[in-house]
Amino acid sequence: MMSTPILTTSHYGVVRFGDLAVEAVVLEDGTRGYVQRQLATAIGLHESRRGSQLKTLLSDVAPGAAEVLQENACSIRLPSGQTTAFFPAGVISEVASGVIDAALEGRLHRKRQHLVPNCQRILKALAKSGEVALIDEATGYQYHRAPDALQALISRLLRERVASWERRFTPDYYRALFRLFGWHYQGHQQNPPAVIGQITLRWVYDVIMPREIIEEIRSRKRLSDKAHQWLSEGGLALLEKQIHAVTMIARSSMTYRDFDTRCATAFGSQPLQMTLFIGALEGGQ
Incomplete structure (x- = not known):
């Protein structure tokens, strides 16, 4: 041995x-x-x-x-x-x-x-x-x-050129989130409300990607690009795992507040601006 x-x-x-x-x-x-x-x-x-x-x-x-x-x-x-x-x-x-x-x-x-x-x-x-x-x-x-440590991390998580679009966020993900607000998901033709994008940024991308990587994606992407089109295979593996985790938490939550608390417990506390945004949304219903 x-x-x-x-x-x-x-x-x-x-x-x-x-x-x-x-x-x-x-x-x-x-x-x-x-x-x-x-x-x-x-x-x-x-x-x-x-x-x-x-x-x-x-x-x-x-x-x-x-x-x-x-x-x-x-x-x-x-x-x-x-x-x-x-x-x-x-x-x-x-x-x-x-x-x-x-x-x-x-x-x-x-x-x-x-x-x-x-x-x-x-x-x-x-x-x-x-x-x-x-x-x-x-x-x-x-x-x-080494001074190029950040560049090495970028090389591991991001690709050099934008990839062609493929579906990464499944209908199950959107259905689970829509349900929390009492909304009916009508398929990928429907543009999700802004709050869904904010939830995705906070509980998916911000959890798995360092801030420097998020900023690098923003500096590279065109208006028509989706953030995940810049992720390498390693980055996509992290993304898919986090999408699965968030979907499962959403499915098992009774309300958005319940979901938010569970995510905050699992991944960290949410920013104040998200709390204010959700409060205004719910107050308008």
Whole structure:
């Protein structure tokens, strides 16, 4: 059996997901991640069997994350000299979302229900700052990272030229949102009300894309372009997952207020201007 490689950290700090603290590291090649045992504890797994519990949880609610963890399995040496297992950045949101999705769908075992509040805290923190920003600020890597780091992120999430239009937001997505306002969705020929576009921006794009990426899309797109036509395959994968999550929350919500509260719990708090917009809309009905 091949031994797990031991990698050296170049930067170290503590990331806070609300009141949850997790040791974070940046490896010498710029790879970001966490001390695996602490991340497992932050999610809510018990101390005694965190490693096995984490692998089982990932297999059940976030199989993609389980594959990433397996592919990137390694140990890291902390500044203290201690050696510990590494958990790569980039998939914790998938794990937290998977737990919450399973709870909303009634698939989460009762013994795992206690994981939901912690996963909500993690998603709130990620929605506000973004995972890379949280780790870089905690470890001090923001002062040492390569100047083209943003360009590398843009290259990963965006395509160089606008793609031909394909439907990304399904009729199910619009039906679920329209229902919250008592409206009847009449098909793709119908131009959705402005509030639907604002909800899409807030709970879909703003959740999955850093602010710099949103601004880059705006600078590139023509009036006739849709934002998703500029997304790469990686960006589209994030988009489709978020559309699915928002659709499921909308379907299980009784009213727009209920939906809004659920989204705010899962993804972060909503801007004041959206509250005012919705208040004016409902006041006019």
